[in-house]
Amino acid sequence: MDIQVEGSNNRVAGRDYYENQIKPCPKCEQRVIDRDKNICNHCTQQEREQFAHGAMLLLGICVLFVFSWLHDWRISRGLQPGLEGFSESIVLSVMIVGVTAGMLWFFVPIIWEVAKACIQARRR
Numbered sequence: 001m002d003i004q005v006e007g008s009n010n011r012v013a014g015r016d017y018y019e020n021q022i023k024p025c026p027k028c029e030q031r032v033i034d035r036d037k038n039i040c041n042h043c044t045q046q047e048r049e050q051f052a053h054g055a056m057l058l059l060g061i062c063v064l065f066v067f068s069w070l071h072d073w074r075i076s077r078g079l080q081p082g083l084e085g086f087s088e089s090i091v092l093s094v095m096i097v098g099v100t101a102g103m104l105w106f107f108v109p110i111i112w113e114v115a116k117a118c119i120q121a122r123r124r
């Protein structure tokens, strides 16, 4: 190695700092991550779980809404509102919400891609 007394071409502390490829996770500040990552795997997992919990809660609320609507519809039609009709309404509402959520899950990314393509095409 050729060390020059003037200081050019020498490694300095500032450069060594940037060569360090890890940094603390800005969210939990307990784990280190690669410089090109935003948060650590642990925090990514946590965010994913929170999202799943939120989605489940939302689906549950949707099922309740559809269920009460179905139940009212059943009563207004004069159909049996007994235990059988009750469980039928529950199964139906879960199915309706499940299918709707599945379709949204499938179509929203496609619509998003199409919308992005449209915006980009308009910019040109």
Ligand SMILES: [Zn+2]
Binding pocket: 025, 026, 027, 028, 029, 030, 031, 039, 040, 041, 042, 043
């Ligand atoms: Zn973290």
